[in-house]
Amino acid sequence: MFEKLDPRSPTPLYAQIAERLRTAIVTRELTPAEALPSVRQLAATLRVNPATVVQAYRELEAEGFVEMRQGMGTYVREVSPGQRGAERERQATELVRRMLADAARLGLSVRDVTAAFERELGEQVR
Amino acid sequence: MSEYAVEIDHLTYRVKRAFTLEDLCLRIPAGSIYGFLGPNGSGKTTTIRLVLGLLRPAAGAISVLGHAIPAEAPRALKRIGYVPEAPHLDPTLSVSEAIWFHSRFYPSWDAAWAERLREAFELDPVRPFGRLSKGQKGKLMMLLALAQRPDLLVLDEPTDGLDPVVRRDMLGALLDYVAQHEATVFISSHLIHELERICDWVGVMDGGRLVADVGMERFKTGMKRLRVAHGPHDTAALPFRVLTRSPDNGSGTESWLVRDWAPEMASALAAAGGDLQQVIDLDLEEGFVELLRSFRGPAREPAHV
Numbered sequence: 001m002f003e004k005l006d007p008r009s010p011t012p013l014y015a016q017i018a019e020r021l022r023t024a025i026v027t028r029e030l031t032p033a034e035a036l037p038s039v040r041q042l043a044a045t046l047r048v049n050p051a052t053v054v055q056a057y058r059e060l061e062a063e064g065f066v067e068m069r070q071g072m073g074t075y076v077r078e079v080s081p082g083q084r085g086a087e088r089e090r091q092a093t094e095l096v097r098r099m100l101a102d103a104a105r106l107g108l109s110v111r112d113v114t115a116a117f118e119r120e121l122g123e124q125v126r
Numbered sequence: 127m128s129e130y131a132v133e134i135d136h137l138t139y140r141v142k143r144a145f146t147l148e149d150l151c152l153r154i155p156a157g158s159i160y161g162f163l164g165p166n167g168s169g170k171t172t173t174i175r176l177v178l179g180l181l182r183p184a185a186g187a188i189s190v191l192g193h194a195i196p197a198e199a200p201r202a203l204k205r206i207g208y209v210p211e212a213p214h215l216d217p218t219l220s221v222s223e224a225i226w227f228h229s230r231f232y233p234s235w236d237a238a239w240a241e242r243l244r245e246a247f248e249l250d251p252v253r254p255f256g257r258l259s260k261g262q263k264g265k266l267m268m269l270l271a272l273a274q275r276p277d278l279l280v281l282d283e284p285t286d287g288l289d290p291v292v293r294r295d296m297l298g299a300l301l302d303y304v305a306q307h308e309a310t311v312f313i314s315s316h317l318i319h320e321l322e323r324i325c326d327w328v329g330v331m332d333g334g335r336l337v338a339d340v341g342m343e344r345f346k347t348g349m350k351r352l353r354v355a356h357g358p359h360d361t362a363a364l365p366f367r368v369l370t371r372s373p374d375n376g377s378g379t380e381s382w383l384v385r386d387w388a389p390e391m392a393s394a395l396a397a398a399g400g401d402l403q404q405v406i407d408l409d410l411e412e413g414f415v416e417l418l419r420s421f422r423g424p425a426r427e428p429a430h431v
Contacts, residue, residue, distance in 0.1 A: 007323040008409035012343055040305035044298040049159050049324050050305035 001029070002046055013048055014055035021056065025065050025076055026087045036066060036074040128192055131156045131278050131310035132177055137186030139176060147172060147334045150186070154312055154327070159304065161321035161342075162314035163414055164331030170314045171211060173331070174282050177312070178208060191277055204232065207271030211282040213263045217256025221249045221266060225273075232274035240273035243299060261292035268296045272303050279303075281313040285320065293317075297324065322410040330417060337421045342410075344386075349413040352382040353404035354395070364398060365391050369420040379403060383416050 001020050007013055024030040036042075036057065043050040057074050060066045064083065068074045079087075103113045132154040139147040147169050154160045164170050175181045177190055179199030188195040193202035215224055225244065229235040244251065247265040249258075258266065264284065271279060279300070285293040301324065304311060315321055321328070328345055330338040338345070348366075357380050361368040369383045392402050408416060 007319060008411075010346060010407040010409075012346070013323065040302055043305050044302040047294065047297050047301060047320075047323055049326055050301060051157075051159075051326055 005046060005048075007048075014052045014059065017042075017046070017048075017053065017056035018059045021060055022063075022065055022087065023091070025060075025079060026084050030076045032076050032078040034076045036076065038073060128189075129156060130154055130189075131158075131191055132312060133187075133189040134173075134177070135187045137173075137176065137188060138184045139172060139181065140184050145169075145172070145334065147176075150334070150336055152329060152336055152339065154310060156310055157308050158327045159311040159313065159325045161325035161328045162312065162331070163318065163321070163328060164314075165418070168331040169334040170331050171282055172334075174280055174312070174314065178203065178206065178280060204234075205277045207274055207276035207279045209264075209267045209271045209279075209281045209284040211286075213255075213267045215255045215266075217254060219255050220252050221255070221258070222251035224255055224266065225270070228270045228274070234275045236273050236275050240269060243269045243273065246299070247295060261288050264288050264292060265296060268299060272299060275307065277307075277309055279309055279311045279313075281311065281315075283315050284313065286316055293320065318411040318414060319409075328410070330414060332418055332421055338417055345413060346408075346410065348384075348386045348388070349408050349416070350384055350387045351406040351408060351416070352384055352387075352395075352402060353379050353406070354382055355379045355401040355403060357382065357395075357400045358398040361398075365394050369417070383420055 001024055002017070005013065005016055005020075009016065021030070021036065030036070037045070039050050039053045039057070042048075042053045046053075057066060057068060061068050061074075065077060065079065066074050067077050100110075100113070103110075130153045132152070134150055134152040137147055137150040137152075145167075150169075150173065152173070162170050162173075172181065176183055177188060177195065179196035179202070182196060190202045191205050193199070195202060219227065221244065225240055229237060229240070247262075247269060249262060249266055249269070253262075255263070255266070268284065271281075281300075285296055288296070297320070300311070303309065313321065313325070322342075326342050328338070328340060328342055329336055353374065354371075355378060357371065358364075361371075366384045366386045366388070369385060371380050371382045373380050387405075389405075395402050
């Protein structure tokens with residue numbers, strides 16, 4: 001789940017960890033009521049600052065994906081279909097933005113990208 | 127407890143006339159993992175030895191965990207775990223003897239945990255220190271520093287020159303301890319990518335001075351290289367600081383190294399007539415190298431980071 005954590009990326013580590021967990025929760029790789037690893041465990045495994053893990057868990061709690069129980073640990077919450085839909089939409093938007101930014105860097109026009117997109121979709125349908 | 131685990135004020139230290147720390151001020155927030163960077167000979171180890179009371183300053187004040195150093199060093203040292211750059215124990219002492227010997231000095235010693243770490247680190251109890259590999263020596267020193275349950279860990283290049291598996295074991299144990307105990311960690315290393323993973327604060331030394339002292343996130347999000355055309359001559363009024371600027375080859379643009387950058391500042395640059403063409407992210411190592419270059423460069427502007 002955490003294989004591509006990149007400390008050199010400008011995206012802070014806590015945000016990368018939260019993003020991985022969010023995806024795992026939305027795709028049900030982590031199921032409701034399942035316990036997340038303890039802060040201590042995850043920090044030692046990923047070799048990151050425990051404060052970074054706490055920050056990631058807090059962000060997920062604020063977004064309603066997990067529940068932190070005092071002294072008990074952190075648990076995955078039931079995600080409503082609306083929340084899952086919103087999260088999927090956000091991820092799809094992210095994906096497209098990244099793609100368009102890459103395209104701009106390569107000097108590709110929107111038309112180039114759209115044409116390639118339709119070609120690839122055609123391949124997949126067939 | 128104070129807001130800072132270590133406070134250094136206007137510290138001066140001289141070795142004959144050759145090397146000096148000059149007017150060094152440094153604060154390590156309690157509970158932080160503070161990465162101490164700098165080229166060889168920049169004064170990192172000297173600063174660490176002063177913090178531990180092993181050297182006497184010519185002027186200035188040092189306070190560690192609320193104790194004045196060097197006057198109250200013995201009381202501070204009870205609460206400090208120290209992993210030196212080069213492990214130095216009696217080579218004839220076996221692993222278990224070294225552990226026993228160390229445990230006598232620290233009332234807070236956790237014998238059960240020391241034994242668990244010894245097993246996890248796969249250290250043979252009867253093997254003499256002198257016959258341990260470099261990695262085993264490093265692990266033993268980390269064990270000794272952790273099992274005393276310190277409030278402050280001072281680590282001088284603890285994993286430099288060790289293989290990745292050993293480094294992983296040592297850092298894993300360190301982070302496990304920090305997660306339980308909320309200790310402060312003061313760690314110097316040349317392994318910048320390793321520090322980048324674990325530190326929430328970085329200090330950069332150069333030539334006996336602290337040239338940067340900043341939260342990791344601010345360092346990483348605020349240090350950028352900008353490609354700018356028609357940049358204003360005077361950049362003092364811009365909301366970010368320009369550390370260096372140099373012309374790009376033939377393209378008519380300039381490369382600016384800046385700090386305290388945020389994306390919304392592009393409009394301020396545009397209002398000053400500058401045309402921002404690209405914002406380039408820097409990781410900690412690139413930021414570190416660029417910072418030293420800017421600080422040492424001939425046309426330098428003081429980098430009060």
